[in-house]
Amino acid sequence: MAILPAQVPAFIGGPVPSGGQAVAAESPIAEPTEIRLKDLRASDAPVQIVARIVSIERREYTRPADGRRRPFLTGLLSDGTASVRFTWWEPPNEEIDRGTIIRAVHAQVREYQGRPEVSFGFRTRVTPAGPADLPKVDSEGFPFRTISELRGRSEGFRLEARVLRVGPKTVTVGAEQRLVYEGLLGDGSGLIAFSSWSDFHLAPGEALRVAGAYVRTFRGRPQLVLDETSLVARIDTRRLPPADQLLTHAPTPLAKLAAAGGSESTVVEGLVVALLPPSGLVYRCPTCRRPVSMGLCPQHGAVKTIADLRARLVLDDGTGTVTMNTDRPTTESLWGVTLDEALDRLRRSPDPSLLESSLAEAVVGMRLRGGGRVFPDDFGLNLYPESVEPIEVDADARARELRARWEATDGVA
């Protein structure tokens, strides 16, 4: 997919004297040899790199010399072998889009928190480059990793996984509409969401070898990002467990989920031990669906709100807890009260806390199973379930299991 506009202006870093040429271009020093990002080491010697801008942000700082606010660019570069943060002092005025491939000559390498970073200063010459200039990477050159071993900022690895879900999605990047392919990969060790900026014609069920992708953190969970530099190859589909085996789960103990930092797709089971506010009747902005307080949407100001039902249920299995947020249909079916009935009750006895109490009465103590994406935040695990069902305990089956366990250990302990 074309990322660069048809005409790419040749931007050159460094202060450009009015009517003159870039200073760095006249540098008498021989060009440093091109180096892969994975081989970068902090040193005084300048380097030459070719890489794609993965993320970019324009910021400002106060220059100590004259106290003036000056812009600089910062973000992430990747060449398929690794990704590094960059800082671009005195950048050109033109907008530089994410996805642009650049060649930087005479870049400086520093180290920050044990990782190399590059900075482009007045000596550095930055010019646009093309995909052909990026290093050719070979998947065998990357160490093998399983999904469970991936963390935010992992990169330079090789992965074998099955596509479990994939679908296109249109996103707006700057002024541009772009198509990304989002989905889910699984390898038996775990599941990871992916987002591909390039169309690899992926289909559910395929087994892949992926190299040169990187991991970022998205809503509290790692997400694999594929782009043009990533290598994607189909492998023998029998090398991985079948899709239904990767996706269907017995309920995962909540302590295990907490230790793993959540899951892209899982099933949890527990008793509802509490109902957290705000639950019951809530009012939302008609445009963005945000909860509205005092008729004021944080985004859209004074709005005519729409009533909705929700429940924030604390599910507890004795090993941990998860907050399960249910939407209106699920809340209605668990409560046995519809939105209209709730509004009617409110008209008859205008005390919203009675509604919340009634909902709590109905749900606390329920044994529920919920499925979906579980992600952590500052207060613990959260689930916006794709499915919720009340569970009937098979007490006789549980009794047989426990009896067998008892007979196996009784007298030993």
Next chain:
Amino acid sequence: MALRETAWRTFAGELNAAMQEEHGTGERAATYLLSPYGARVNRVLMAGILSTPEPIGKDPAQPFWRARLADPTGTVSVTAGAFQPRAMAQLRSVPAPRTAMVVGKVHLYRGGDATAYISVRAEGIRTIEETALRGIYADALAQSLDRLDLVEKLAREPDLPDDRLGTHGAPAAWVRAARESVRRYPSVDRAAYRAALKNVLEVVEGKRPVLAAAAPPPGTLRVTPAEPPPSAPRPAPSAEERAHESAFLDVLDELVDGSSDGYADLKELVQRLAEHGLSAEAAEEMLDRLQEDGVVEEPIVGRLRRA
């Protein structure tokens, strides 16, 4: 991170055996009750027969209610006050014994002679059906056995590192609790608790009611000094004395439950104890001692209740 405390699945017998606490550090730190059987709990989820609730406390502006939750391993007090309005409403809503589930925070009160009184400050109470009860007991039994296994393994080999415990999937919190249990209760007989859990198994199997005919002694009386008291004011009660004590309190509880004002009549109590083979003199002596220990009080002459 202010993570929510997990509701540990446990039984009255485990809470009543717990004599020690651990205070967390930092702002709004939680307090944990440490049991000899591998629990380090702040919040619990329990089930059993919840007795008729009674109001306690004298200030009508600060209502406070209490009931007793009995399961096959023992009995524990369940309280709810004005700070838990929903739990209090639930507790008061059914003026008769029922099968119930209780979620709440454990609270340890230590009497003058290292006697521990455990209560559960309820956050949520639900009347439940038999199947639901068996389900909760099945979870609680399986988890209690897992924790006991961990504790016993560590009691045999205290220096075993976590990765060699061979307990894949055991929550880190359980491993930590088991280590603490072994450290704090070096000489507790855990086999007795296992035996009590066998009754739970039979309830899960549907072979046994929650409370067998012979109710276990009330939990608050499991008097095991945490450390040897510096000066022993009197010899430890003999097995016979303890049996008498528990009979005394059983009868007391029964009379209190059956009374309208929440007190047991002293004369009636002495009469009933005679049926248990306790002389009037011995009963008086017992009462004196229990009053001294802060277990029983007599705020109105001739009218008794638990302190």
